[in-house]
Amino acid sequence: MNRQRLMGLLIITLMSLGLYQCSEKENATNLAKESGEVIQLKISGMSCGGCALSAKSALSKVKNVHGVVIDLKSGIGKVYIKKGESVDTKDLVKAVEKVGYKAQVNS
Numbered sequence: 001m002n003r004q005r006l007m008g009l010l011i012i013t014l015m016s017l018g019l020y021q022c023s024e025k026e027n028a029t030n031l032a033k034e035s036g037e038v039i040q041l042k043i044s045g046m047s048c049g050g051c052a053l054s055a056k057s058a059l060s061k062v063k064n065v066h067g068v069v070i071d072l073k074s075g076i077g078k079v080y081i082k083k084g085e086s087v088d089t090k091d092l093v094k095a096v097e098k099v100g101y102k103a104q105v106n107s
């Protein structure tokens with residue numbers, strides 16, 4: 001592979017990473033507008049994007065959860081609850097533990 005192609009690939013990778021982060025940020029802004037309460041969890045044991053995705057999917061399946069945004073680097077998961085509804089934080093912690101990670105409610 002020549003240098004130019006390598007640079008091209010690098011730029012594409014960086015751009016798609018940037019786009020991904022932008023869409024996550026936009027996602028969080030929209031979620032905040034649409035949902036009620038936000039519960040913050042500190043999730044530990046995640047080591048890659050796949051981990052974050054499986055924790056996100058587990059949390060999304062808990063009743064009355066409207067949306068989930070997870071920051072892999074900090075391990076902070078923001079759980080957006082449907083307007084006018086509530087969620088038992090124990091159910092959120094359990095959902096995360098079920099897929100192999102630890103979680104505690106950040107207050």
Ligand SMILES: [Cu+2]
Nearest residue numbers: 047048050051
């Ligand atoms: Cu992983």
